Amino acid sequence: MNILVIGLGLIGGSMCKALKKYTYHTVSGCDLNHDIEIAALRDVALDSVFDGDYKGYDLIVIALFPEAAEKYFEENAAKFEKNTLVTDVCGIKGVFSERMDKIAKDNGLEYIGIHPMAGKEFGGYYNSTADLFVKANxxxxxxxxxxxxxxxxxxxxxxxxxxxxxxxxxxxNHDKMIAYTSQLAHIVSSAYVKSPELGLECGFSGGSFQDMTRIATMNEKMWTDLFMQNRDNLLYELDTLISNLQQYSSALKNADPDTLRALIAEGRELKEENLRHRVGQPN
Incomplete structure (x- = not known):
């Protein structure tokens, strides 16, 4: 197939590299930063830099932040060849996808959103890799x-x-689940690093600290956009977490080891059941 990737950041750049490494598809791409386009050609992540002609593509992947993706699609959809499949890689779907679908239908195109559940601590093309999506949901x-x-x-x-x-x-359903599995975790990580002890952790931290803080380096512009577009689902999950945390806080304030032990046991049992369920699930 002929595939065009718009935006060569972490996900877009990795998509291009993966397509070139693992498939025989022809890949074109573009980025606002022309130095990145040159780097992508040098890395053989692209067969060519996009020349402005949208004709002849089987698939167009818009790999931009949600607001930018929607704006780009709205401004350029009329130039796309009819019946082309268009997708985006944003971590939000829901109403955002409905708006993207309307733009597509108004211009004789088909839109289906995707969300590769892959990422890194730091974004941008220079952190992209052909193996980013390997074994990822x-x-x-x-x-x-x-x-x-x-x-x-x-x-x-x-x-x-x-x-x-x-x-x-x-x-x-994507947005309902992602609020819990991804967006809530990012908020927790961001809040967790605001302890005054953060600057003193060196020598005292292990894997649990690294796991909890890794995603606090998220891009604030993109994640604010994602959070606000999924506000209702995310608020439900955040309020549920706060309610659960209050139970642990109360047990500690009341010096109640029995309640604390029961809360910890409940969490362990739920996670163990989750792990058993995951093992039984086919890929």
Whole structure:
């Protein structure tokens, strides 16, 4: 296939590198930073830099932050060849996908959003890698009227670049689940590093500290956009977490080891059950 990738950041750059390493697809791409385009050519992440002609592409991947992705699509969709499949890699779907779908339909295109569940501590093209998606979960979020052929095309690409579990779900369910599995974790990490002890942790921290703080380096512009577009789902998860934390706080304030032990045991049992369920799930 001929594939165009718009935006060569961490995800877009990694997508290009993975497609070139693991497939025979022809890949074109572009970025606002022309030095990055040159670097991508040098890295053989691209067959060519996009020349401005949208004709002849089987798939166009918009790898920009949500606000920028929607603006780009709205401004350029009329130039795309009819019936082209367009996707984005944003960590939000829901109402965002509905707006993207309307732009697509208004211009004779098909839109199906995807969300590769992959990332790194630091973003940008120079941190991108061909193996970013290997064994990563990969979400495809079509609508009820989306073409099954195009859903299968996206599944095939996900497999080709090494994705682990591929999940097909609705845009709304994507946002409900991502609020818990991703966005809440980013908020917790951001809040956790605000302790005055952060600057003194060297020599006292281990794997648990690294796990809890790794994603606090998130890009504030992108994640604010993601959080606000999924506000209701995220608020529900955040309020649930605060309620749970209050139980631990109360047990400590009341010097109540029995309640604290029960709370810890409940958490352990829930996680153990989750792990047993995951082991039984096919990829």
């Amino acid at each position: 990969f979400i495809i979020a079509p609508f009820a009227d989306s073409s099954e052929k195009n859903v299968e095309m996206l599944k095939c690409i996900a497999k080709e670049i090494g994705a682990g579990k591929i999940v097909v779900t609705s845009p709304d």
